[in-house]
Structure formats: structure tokens, C-alpha cells
Amino acid sequence: MSPAVGAGLAGVPSLDWVALGPVTVVVVGALVVLLVDALRPRRLARLHDVVALVSLGLAAAAVVGLATGRGQRLTACVPGQGLELPGCSFAVSDLTIGLQAIVIVGATGCLLLAMDGPGARDRTTHHLLLLTATAGALAVAGARDLATLAVAFETSSLPAVGLVALRRDTQGAQAAVTLLLTAIGSLGLLLLGSALVYAATGTLYLDRVATVLATPQLDPSVAAVAALGALLAVAGIAFKVSLVPFHLWTPDTYAGAPLPVAAFLAVVSKTAGVAAMLVLLGIGLPSLASVWAPVVGVLALVTMTVGNLVALRQRVAVRLLAWSTVAQAGWVLVPLAAVRSGRPSSLHPAIAASVGYLIAYVVASLAAFAVVVLLARHHPAGEEHTLEAYRGLARREPVAAGILGFALACLAGLPPGVMGLVAKVVAVRPLVDAGTWVFAVVAALNVALGLAYYVRWAGLVVMRPVTEPPTWRVSAAEGLALGGAGAACLVLSVAGQVIAGAVPGVLR
Secondary structure (H helix, E strand, O other): OOOOOOOOOOOOOOOOOOOOHHHHHHHHHHHHHHHHHHHHOOOOOOOHHHHHHHHHHHHHHHHHHHHOOOOOEEEEEEEEOOOOOEEEEEOHHHHHHHHHHHHHHHHHHHHHHHOOOHHHHHHHHHHHHHHHHHHHHHHHHOOOOOHHHHHHHHHHHHHHEEEHHOOOOOHHHHHHHHHHHHHHOOOOOOOOHHHHHHHOOOEEEEHHHHHHHHHOOHHHHHHHHHHHHHHHHHHHHHHHOOOOOOOOOHHHHHOOOOOOHHHHHHHHHHHHHHHHHHHHHHOOOOHHHHHHHHHHHHHHHHHHHHHHEEEOOEEEEEHHHHHHHHHHHHHHHHHHHHOOOOOOEEEHHHHHHHHHHHHHHHHHHHHHHHHHHHHHOOOHHHHOHHHHHHHOOOHHOHHHHHHHHHHHHHHHHOOOOOHHHHHHHHHHHHHHHOOOOOHHHHHHHHHHHHHHHHHHEEEEEEHOOOOOOOOOOOHHHHHHHHHHHHHHHHHHOOHHHHHHHHOOOOOO
């Protein structure tokens, strides 16, 4: 579809509300949650839940509608001058649709897990913050200029601080402050990097940035400024994704947040960070791949190695999952190390591999977090329970134990978790094709490291219990989250081609 470059009143670019549908629906849902809180009768205490779920459902329907449409949709565009192409602030492409679908799935699962927990009394605040952060993550996926990207990125970050603070104790407050300081530092680096890219290219629109930087006779000083800006922006986004050494906030924040919120940080917030990285580097800065690809690749390898090594020593379930998410972030981004400047053909498979691995990571992490959330609600130690709490879980809760074991197998890339195995092969393949054997070998060695703690945890589930584990009472919302995540792991393991062929026209 051609860009919507027609101007409205006073030269304001026209908007394609169909393209903005997923974001708009979620924003309206957040506003309706506020309205319901002001007007709802007392007997309709669950109306907040219905509104939040309906808004996410409508957003999912909007994404499906965009996926079945033809061609790319561009909106918030300004006309070009002379040889300059039109610039658009928001685009709906295969990449946008894929990332938005992942965000909605993750947000829906986290919302279901939060409905019947200790924080249910804060329904209005929780749902408002969750929907706002989700809208920001959806907008990141479609952002096509530096300003929109920065605003959407921070919109997905700051509400998460409030979600962490809903724990309302000292540990929750400390975790929220840590996340707030991290978000501020992350935004500062992203804005500084974006400012340098703008200074070098004279434009905020990513398509125009890519055109300027691809100029054969580009001034070396301009390229140097843009390269510095790219690295600073990558550092800013790396905080959000928990890449080492920008990861130090992760374990304490996950342990201090309510468990459904920790799941939200691991799934939706991390997806927003990955989306920002893919959009910025893949669409705006492919010509600087010789600068950022080795840096991202090294960060990814160090991240997965440090995450796996520290996870080996963890005994508290939520902290193990926190370090697991650090390691998995390295897997999501390691395919970008295969991108080469001047070789556009290397960009597409790398981005597609990252999106494919992200799909597997989000589904498996949701399943694992769902079981951890349920056990925490029935265990005396609550959210601080250790891995020993899972000893003999298969005797009393065979369904939950089976889902947890399957999710851990997927995260480890171990059969029967075929989904995870396919994802790891997909992530390594661009490295092999590009001849970056060091990256491929280190990634393969990390598979063995991950196996150690995932298998140890899964082994406890089938061991004879020292004491009888409690019998669970699972609500309808919890059952939907647990069953849905488990079913998604199974379906993606049977249909691994969904991951292997993720987002076929990813940069179209």
C-alpha cells in the first residue's frame, strides 16, 4: 500500500487508523479500565479483567486483520522533496505483525496469571499499567523514526516500574527503584545515540537514515558520528534486553517483583527491547553492520555464557528463571553477528532467526513462569521458594509437572522440546552461513551449559518427594494461562516450520 502522505489541517500528516489499530485498541482499553473504576457497581468487581482481556483480544484481531491484508501499510508520513523519499513514522510490515503478535500473546498470558493472585486487589492500577506498557511495546514494533522509537520504547518501560512496585514491601520498592534508574539510564543512552545519528544524517526517519548512510562517497567523519550513535543506542536498548554487562538489574528486580510482573518483564518487556534493536539496526543502520554486528555478537555470546554459568548456582526458582532469561537474550540476538555491510542478503535471515527464536523463548518462558506462579501461591515460602519445592511435583500435579518439564526441555533445546531445538538451529544457521565459526562454536557450547540446570530442575519434578506437596486449586484464568502456554509449546514443537520460517518477508 502506498504511504499515506496526504496532509490534514495545518499540514499535519494523515493517519491510517487501521495500521495503528493494535496500539489504539490497547490504549482505549486502558482508558476504559479507568472509566470502569470510576463508574462500576460493586457487584461487578471483575469488570476490569473483562475490559483488559477484551482489549487484548481486539488487538489480536487487529493484528490478524493486518496479517491477512496485502502489502505494507505506512502512516504518519511526510512527502519527500526532490530526490528525497517520503518519510513515515509508523509502518506495518511482516516484522511489525510478527513482533506485535508475540507481544499480545505474552501480555495476555501475564494478565491471566495476575487475575487471582495476591495483587488482585490492585486490579485497576495493574491493568492500566500493563495495558500501557503493552501499547508501548506494540508501537515499538511499528516505529520507523527515531523519535517515535524512543517515545514508544520508554512507554513500554516506565509503566513496568509501577507494576514492580505493586508488591508494596521493602523488596518491591528496592526492585522498583532499581528498574527506574535502569530505565532512565537506558533512555538517556538511546536518546544520545539517536541524537548523534540525527546529527550525522540530518533526518529522523529510519528509511532516510539508511539511504544517507549507504551513500558511496559518505564523509568518514559523518560515518564515525553515526557509528558512535549506533553503539550508544545499542547500549541503551541492551539494558532493556538484559545483555551483559547491562544486566545487573535483572535478578534483583525479578526477585522483588510480583511473579506475574516478573513474567511480564521476561516476556513483553524483553520483546519490546528486541523489537527496538531489530527495527533500529535492521531498518535504519544496516550500512553500519561492520560496526554494530561484531559488538552485538560479542555481547550476545558473553550474555548467554554468563547467564548460564550463574544460573548453575541458583537455588531459588525465580532467580534461576531470571538468569535463564539473561542467557536466552543472548540466543535471541546472536544471529545479528552474521550481518555484513554491503551484503543485504545477510540481513534478512539474521533478523528472521532472531524473531523465530523469540517466538520459542516467549512461549516456553510463559509456560515455566505459569507453573512457578501457581506453586508460589500454594507453598509456605511463597515467591522465595527454592527448587526443592518441585521435588515430587509429578505425583500430585502431573499436568503442571508435565508442562514445566516440557517448557524446560524447550528452553534447553532438548527433545521432546523440539521447538527449542529448532530455534537453536535457526539461531546458529546464519552464523555458519556467514563463516563466523567462533560465534557458532561458543553458542553450541552454551547449549551444554544450559542443559545442566534445566535438566536438574526437571529431574526434581519426577523424584520421590520428602514431604507431600500441597494440592493445588487452579482458577479458570490460571488454567487458561497454564494450558495455553503448554499447548503452544506442543504445537510449535510439532510444527517447527513456524519458527524455522518465521516472518518470511521480515524486512519487506
